Amino acid sequence: MSNNELKEMTLSAMEFIRRFLLHVLPFRFMKIRYYGFLANICKAKAILLIRRLIGKDMEARLFINETLQEKVLRLTGKDITLCPHCKIGRMVYRALLLPGLNTS
Known part of the structure; x- marks a missing residue:
């Protein structure tokens, strides 16, 4: 294929599968x-x-x-630790709550 020419090729089904399987890696590779x-x-x-x-x-x-909070502040200028409602209080990560667990 020179000069970016597209060429069409007709293959039998077996030849197509053979060529395709050359790209499949063996088990554990x-x-x-x-x-x-x-x-x-x-x-x-x-x-x-x-x-x-x-x-x-x-x-x-x-x-x-750098922590994630510091990186976001440096890159965007937004302090993600500020409360989204009052913009005064600080939000502090304490623990991850998993869905479906009863905390009461």
Whole structure:
């Protein structure tokens, strides 16, 4: 296929299935989607290096220990710990209530 030409091909059902099954992995095999510099194990280092190389060196280390509330406040300017009704009181996370459990 040169010059982005689309070509049509007629296949028998058996040949189509054979070609299709070439893409199915055997039992207990796992497809590796990202490898090299995009692998999860080295993604953080690679992103910092890429930003430094293109001149976008951000001080990402400052934000590593940031809580969710701090991150939302920094990015949006909204304090999600404020009470949505009075905008004065603070909402503090104490525990997760599971649905269907009686608390009384």
